[in-house]
Amino acid sequence: MSKPKFAMYWAASCGGCEIAVLNIHEKILDVDANFEVVFWPVAMDAKYKDVEAMEDGSILLTLFNGGIRNDENEHIAKLLRKKSQILVAFGSCACEGCIPGLANFSPIQQVVDTAFSTVSTDNPENVRPQPSYDMPEGTIHIPTLYPVLRTLDQVVDVDYYMPGCPPESHQIAAVIDLVIQVLQGKAQLPPKGSVIGAGGSTVCDECKRKRNEKTIKEFGRIQLMHADPELCLLEQGIPCNGPATRSGCNARCPSAGAQCIGCYGPAEGVVDYGARLVSAFASVIDSNDPAEIDRILDGLVDPAGQFYRFNLAGSLLRAAKPAWKSGD
Amino acid sequence: MSDEKKPQERVGVYVCHCGTNIAGVVNVAEVSEWAGREMAKEGVVVARDYKFMCSSLGQELIQKDIKEHGLTRVVVAACSPHLHEKTFRTACNGGGLNPYLCELVSIREQVSWVHTDKSAATEKAKAIVAGGVRRVVHHEPLEPLHVPIHPATLVVGGGIAGIQAALEIAEAGYPVYLVEREPTIGGHMAQFDKTFPTLDCSACILTPKMVDAGNHPNITLLTYSEVEKVDGYVGNFVVTIRKRARSVNEELCTGCGICWEKCPKKVIDDKFEAGLGYRKAVYVPFPQAVPKYPVIDRENCTYYQKGTCKACEKFCPTGAIDFAQEDQVMTVEVGNILLATGWQLFDARKIPNYGYGRLANVFTSLEFERLSNAAGPTGGNIVLRDGKTVPKSVAIVHCVGSRDKNYNNYCSAICCMQSLKFAHLVKEKTGATVYNFYIDIRTPGKGYDEFYQRLIEEGTLFVRGKVAEITDAARNPGEEGKLIVQVEDTLVGKQRRIPVDMVILSAGLEPQPDAKEVAKKFGISCSADGFYIERHPKLDPVATMTEGIYLAGCVQGPKDIPSSVAQGAAAAARIVGKIQQKEIALEPVRATVNQEQCSGCRICNNLCPFNAILFHEDRMVSEVNPALCQGCGTCVAACPAGAISGTGFSNEQILSQIEGLLMLNLSSKEAAAA
Numbered sequence A: 001m002s003k004p005k006f007a008m009y010w011a012a013s014c015g016g017c018e019i020a021v022l023n024i025h026e027k028i029l030d031v032d033a034n035f036e037v038v039f040w041p042v043a044m045d046a047k048y049k050d051v052e053a054m055e056d057g058s059i060l061l062t063l064f065n066g067g068i069r070n071d072e073n074e075h076i077a078k079l080l081r082k083k084s085q086i087l088v089a090f091g092s093c094a095c096e097g098c099i100p101g102l103a104n105f106s107p108i109q110q111v112v113d114t115a116f117s118t119v120s121t122d123n124p125e126n127v128r129p130q131p132s133y134d135m136p137e138g139t140i141h142i143p144t145l146y147p148v149l150r151t152l153d154q155v156v157d158v159d160y161y162m163p164g165c166p167p168e169s170h171q172i173a174a175v176i177d178l179v180i181q182v183l184q185g186k187a188q189l190p191p192k193g194s195v196i197g198a199g200g201s202t203v204c205d206e207c208k209r210k211r212n213e214k215t216i217k218e219f220g221r222i223q224l225m226h227a228d229p230e231l232c233l234l235e236q237g238i239p240c241n242g243p244a245t246r247s248g249c250n251a252r253c254p255s256a257g258a259q260c261i262g263c264y265g266p267a268e269g270v271v272d273y274g275a276r277l278v279s280a281f282a283s284v285i286d287s288n289d290p291a292e293i294d295r296i297l298d299g300l301v302d303p304a305g306q307f308y309r310f311n312l313a314g315s316l317l318r319a320a321k322p323a324w325k326s327g328d
Numbered sequence B: 001m002s003d004e005k006k007p008q009e010r011v012g013v014y015v016c017h018c019g020t021n022i023a024g025v026v027n028v029a030e031v032s033e034w035a036g037r038e039m040a041k042e043g044v045v046v047a048r049d050y051k052f053m054c055s056s057l058g059q060e061l062i063q064k065d066i067k068e069h070g071l072t073r074v075v076v077a078a079c080s081p082h083l084h085e086k087t088f089r090t091a092c093n094g095g096g097l098n099p100y101l102c103e104l105v106s107i108r109e110q111v112s113w114v115h116t117d118k119s120a121a122t123e124k125a126k127a128i129v130a131g132g133v134r135r136v137v138h139h140e141p142l143e144p145l146h147v148p149i150h151p152a153t154l155v156v157g158g159g160i161a162g163i164q165a166a167l168e169i170a171e172a173g174y175p176v177y178l179v180e181r182e183p184t185i186g187g188h189m190a191q192f193d194k195t196f197p198t199l200d201c202s203a204c205i206l207t208p209k210m211v212d213a214g215n216h217p218n219i220t221l222l223t224y225s226e227v228e229k230v231d232g233y234v235g236n237f238v239v240t241i242r243k244r245a246r247s248v249n250e251e252l253c254t255g256c257g258i259c260w261e262k263c264p265k266k267v268i269d270d271k272f273e274a275g276l277g278y279r280k281a282v283y284v285p286f287p288q289a290v291p292k293y294p295v296i297d298r299e300n301c302t303y304y305q306k307g308t309c310k311a312c313e314k315f316c317p318t319g320a321i322d323f324a325q326e327d328q329v330m331t332v333e334v335g336n337i338l339l340a341t342g343w344q345l346f347d348a349r350k351i352p353n354y355g356y357g358r359l360a361n362v363f364t365s366l367e368f369e370r371l372s373n374a375a376g377p378t379g380g381n382i383v384l385r386d387g388k389t390v391p392k393s394v395a396i397v398h399c400v401g402s403r404d405k406n407y408n409n410y411c412s413a414i415c416c417m418q419s420l421k422f423a424h425l426v427k428e429k430t431g432a433t434v435y436n437f438y439i440d441i442r443t444p445g446k447g448y449d450e451f452y453q454r455l456i457e458e459g460t461l462f463v464r465g466k467v468a469e470i471t472d473a474a475r476n477p478g479e480e481g482k483l484i485v486q487v488e489d490t491l492v493g494k495q496r497r498i499p500v501d502m503v504i505l506s507a508g509l510e511p512q513p514d515a516k517e518v519a520k521k522f523g524i525s526c527s528a529d530g531f532y533i534e535r536h537p538k539l540d541p542v543a544t545m546t547e548g549i550y551l552a553g554c555v556q557g558p559k560d561i562p563s564s565v566a567q568g569a570a571a572a573a574r575i576v577g578k579i580q581q582k583e584i585a586l587e588p589v590r591a592t593v594n595q596e597q598c599s600g601c602r603i604c605n606n607l608c609p610f611n612a613i614l615f616h617e618d619r620m621v622s623e624v625n626p627a628l629c630q631g632c633g634t635c636v637a638a639c640p641a642g643a644i645s646g647t648g649f650s651n652e653q654i655l656s657q658i659e660g661l662l663m664l665n666l667s668s669k670e671a672a673a674a
């Protein structure tokens, strides 16, 4: 019997997710033992037309990382959806937009202008990429950028979500184990739409720091403070996103002395991560005086980055800007 | 959310015209047609608009549709749920539908009253209806919670409002605990000389009520006491009260007065005598105090401070003095609570240019009440600070600290009448020339404007203008040794300097200094100025948003004695009505913590205004006590893990409503998915 087929793709992402998969060490051999890898641009040579030629539903498992930034991303997302039985939004970009999604704060032209005019950009003629360009050899095309970045499930139907920037290797290994067990008839897949490779609570649940009732008089930046290594960071005024961020990482950052920045995304059932966190922080600010509250809030130097670093594209805020319909 | 099942509910949508209140701005027919057409795929099977949905015909319309169209959900687009949620829930119930399957969305307060652009308002109304429809399909049938009501009532504050309420409830046959933090009940009214507009003697009308309250078999008087803690909820409050040690055994004391006669320690009485007179270290605030037992003021008693004296103990014929007495902490169970904690006087020192505290003959209104009172420190003689000179000219300054954006914006309601009362008393007793400095004269009350007319006839002088300064720096002949009132007379249109012997500042009424803490203790809200917020400013002025907690008197806002008494009586009637129902139906809206999802982050722990959240240290999870939770939603909104959900306010319900509201903006794919 031929082995079930496996694919992995990167759309708008940094490549960290691919590394995380390779970082599962010898477990990668299990992947090889149990699957036939049919498409994985970062690891093997394959052409889109090969995928196009495959039978619909012939790939058992596709891990799709990256958000949908351009028409190529969208095309491959749709293609892989058609060819795959199980499509997993893999990593924060595919699940909720992640860092590339922060570009949604700005009109696309501004994004392009910024990218092609930074101090380190060597662009003396100040050119901008064009979707098509006539060469003596013929017309060449590059993908067209969309006005906003979308998450995978805003474009195609997604079976499972695996959060993390990138997903933790031990979680990837566990998911691969699970799929193998399912193949061997020893386990069952979770209901469609589930989040896999993560916990059901939030980072605080796994965090070992001591905590009390919270009252915040001041927010500070971790690099400027001497944080108590035992005590909850948030209580010390360090804006830790742990309370709102899905568990699964073993509270990596808070254990290492840094605040959680939220890469595992919202907790189960939470749609707008940023709104949740805003209301949680607001609830524990210890003042009734508007001026003092403003002063305390000024301690959060980058609210957009604090609350929406990973999930802007997936957040409810997107509804304020129906950009992919109207231009920008 | 893309894969949720399509709702199988049958929804009826009713768009109210509210006369022209809504229909004047929103095209209601268009909204209902749109809902019938565009929301059909969301389950809408009938959509109608009607002139007055809250009328019985409007309600019958819903009931008929429930039967004929087999409606399983109802959305009414009309006014705010505050007003008519109950009406439509009851209508649905009458039609055989669980009342909680009805959703009232506001297109009046949130649309027609706040917009003028008709087409935009109509679009917004559609969005709000869409939100309501999306939400209502997630509603679940609920049953109200029934809890018994404890027949006893706690009245906090023994001023005239509290006394009135306590007496009425007691007369109806139910027990009352009347808690007063001073040694006697009576409140501010006990300090006054005469009361406007009829000029009857304050003590003469107040003390019989105090005595009645003191003697009533159904009233337990707890003076010199304060509420420390309130647990529980409507019908079943458990209140912890600290009864401070009087150092006098009430069983033995006969109130004979020998102790305060013999006590060698004189203390300036800045409470009852407003600083103008003295009392002893062992004292009753005034002779008609109820109860009659004195208290020893330990901070001033020589024995407590220096270890020797005990004169009172030596002379007390019944051995009632008990230096070792300790505070008593007790808990009582009550079904309802009335807050009647009254007011404090605006501190006139805050306006330095009026000179109070610096210029001897500038008095506050409360000082004047004591000066004029026959039982007061001067035996009712209106004299200057030297205790003997009778003033020949007196200025009364209205609105001190009121209607002034530097202090309090509001009108203290009583100062005009109180100033007129003073003008009359000064004139009657001293024959002095009296000037009233006013911004506007406000005399809306029975017999009030007649009183003003009478004062004009009596020859009181009125100067319209806000006093700029009161000074003793003479500039012109005739000003030496006088207080000069500097004012712009706005009727004449020029600056005036009026020399007088005495100035009375009609300081405004402010909330008690601890109003905010007390509000927190009882779980009710204060407005920004510190007065407590009633459930509805017109239609429910004595209830609060917290079930079982009522207000009366100046705690709710500045007012005169008749209104304070009326509120006391009204609150009593409400409370007696509740007690007689024996049982109360509570909104079945409660929060619960999903223990699996709770991370123990403790964000919620400090937030619950009803102290319903407890944290289990051992398991590191939080839990809501459903008996205490009032479903306010504070914790639900705060929990970053989404672990807390509120019945009737589930994430699904709220998010569906938001999606409905934003429907036109979300991608078509998402909008199509329900």
Ligand SMILES: Cc1cc2nc3c(=O)[nH]c(=O)nc-3n(C[C@H](O)[C@H](O)[C@H](O)COP(=O)(O)OP(=O)(O)OC[C@H]3O[C@@H](n4cnc5c(N)ncnc54)[C@H](O)[C@@H]3O)c2cc1C
Residues within 6 Å of the ligand: B156, B157, B158, B159, B160, B161, B162, B179, B180, B181, B182, B185, B186, B187, B188, B189, B192, B194, B195, B196, B197, B225, B226, B227, B340, B341, B342, B343, B344, B345, B365, B366, B369, B414, B418, B421, B512, B518, B552, B553, B554, B555, B559, B560, B561, B562, B564
């Ligand atoms: C100078 C002056 C003259 C006035 N003259 C008139 C007049 O002639 N006619 C008229 O109609 N109105 C007059 N008023 C208005 C009148 O004073 C009020 O309408 C009236 O006092 C309101 O009664 P109350 O019971 O609400 O409050 P209060 O009289 O203030 O009584 C409140 C009581 O609650 C007690 N208390 C407060 N906090 C607590 C607590 N935490 N625990 C326990 N007990 C507490 C206080 O000790 C007090 O006994 C006058 C006001 C002023 C300032």
Ligand code: SF4
Residues within 6 Å of the ligand: A203, A204, A205, A207, A208, A209, A211, A231, A232, A233, A234, A235, A240, A241, A242, A243, A251, A254, A260, B601
């Ligand atoms: S807020 Fe951060 S530091 Fe505090 S308990 Fe949660 S994860 Fe740990």
Ligand code: SF4
Residues within 6 Å of the ligand: B590, B591, B607, B608, B609, B610, B611, B612, B613, B624, B625, B628, B629, B630, B631, B632, B633, B634, B635, B636, B646
């Ligand atoms: S909803 Fe939460 S905060 Fe509100 S009363 Fe209930 S437990 Fe307390």
Ligand code: SF4
Residues within 6 Å of the ligand: A243, B593, B597, B598, B599, B600, B601, B602, B603, B604, B605, B621, B622, B638, B639, B640, B641, B642, B643, B644
């Ligand atoms: S806020 Fe939520 S997660 Fe945090 S302790 Fe409370 S219930 Fe638990």
